[in-house]
């Protein structure tokens with residue numbers, strides 16, 4: 477038996493609207509950029525929503541959330557992270573009026589969480605910008621998006637001001653560097669997108685994020701608003717100083733986003749990067765003022781670490797959208813993501829040393845192929861010992877980081893119920909404690925079944941981490 481986690485530690489799970497809700501065109505929802513991306517970030521964009529797009533139905537969370545939240549409550553969740561689909565609230569993003577039916581859906585969802593005493597943690601934008609903002613404005617390259625986002629967040633902050641405390645602005649904001657369509661709704665194909673336009677788009681998002689923090693605190697000073705970054709620690713591949721410097725450089729590529737959010741201004745190292753890449757950003761004095769509204773906490777996703785080398789011939793693949801080289805000491809998941817529990821402790825310490833702000837691990841988990849079996853009692857289940865091991869090993873490192881002195885608000889596993897994957901848009905890549913009977917060929921009853929890990933996580937929460945081994 478290990479040590480218990482701090483009292484009040486928020487245990488839970490996370491999902492995103494576009495990957496679980498389905499009901500892509502119900503109750504006034506407009507199309508989101510994901511409705512045209514049936515193959516995830518690697519495939520092409522379709523003209524219209526197509527049947528092979530698993531996200532259109534997702535896991536039908538829109539209609540089954542009551543059943544699902546009941547299962548989360550049974551596991552003892554203290555917190556549930558979900559996103560609001562922006563296009564349910566403003567179907568085109570630039571509409572005059574908010575869609576009452578969309579707001580009502582989230583009222584109901586919050587009612588259900590309240591019933592079980594589960595704290596909501598809401599992501600305002602999780603790769604699901606209204607499609608019209610991508611098509612008509614070229615997404616975040618356009619400064620007007622700040623105003624549209626402002627209106628959207630004002631609407632939801634005001635509506636839920638007495639019901640929600642924890643908010644995240646943009647999911648994995650740094651991922652726009654690799655996935656500009658999903659992350660920043662940029663319609664220009666990635667190959668044609670200039671670094672100038674990309675970083676200008678990122679600047680607009682950073683300003684919008686800080687503006688959300690400002691508005692949120694004005695609406696309710698008790699709000700805790702965080703940024704969200706894709707957390708991938710970068711190790712030098714060798715002790716060659718050139719590799720060490722390369723690792724520093726690659727780390728900064730991501731940490732730049734957390735730096736602005738946490739420190740309220742651009743870090744000086746970006747000046748050189750901008751100069752050498754002929755980037756000249758339009759940053760107004762008002763923008764600089766807004767950026768000073770720093771976040772209350774830093775949240776991040778963690779799946780893998782990566783290695784950096786100065787030897788460009790060794791760089792291959794894109795993993796979870798961070799380019800790097802494989803670490804010879806680590807094994808990888810079925811999707812090639814290298815498993816590194818200690819990397820989580822390393823990242824937690826790095827971020828805490830750098831910012832001294834509370835941290836929230838809002839995504840972590842193993843995407844794997846699961847086999848549904850019938851046990852001796854005739855119940856359908858999955859013996860997902862591999863997932864239990866992955867989560868156990870990572871949580872042990874979270875506890876180590878707490879011992880190191882890092883302040884951690886909570887931990888939400890990614891895809892606590894199976895859902896459509898983001899990068900590859902498949903359902904066979906499963907993360908959940910709950911199996912959903914739906915398959916990539918469109919078949920399946922959508923029934924839910926508890927996996928072995930369901931009972932394991934229930935115990936972890938019940939014992940506040942003491943049961944981890």
Ligand code: BG6
Pocket residue numbers: 492495647648706777796839843890896897898899900901905
């Ligand atoms: C993160 C995203 O990048 O990783 C999630 O915030 C995503 O939306 C998760 O689902 C896992 O990635 P994938 O491709 O396995 O679903």
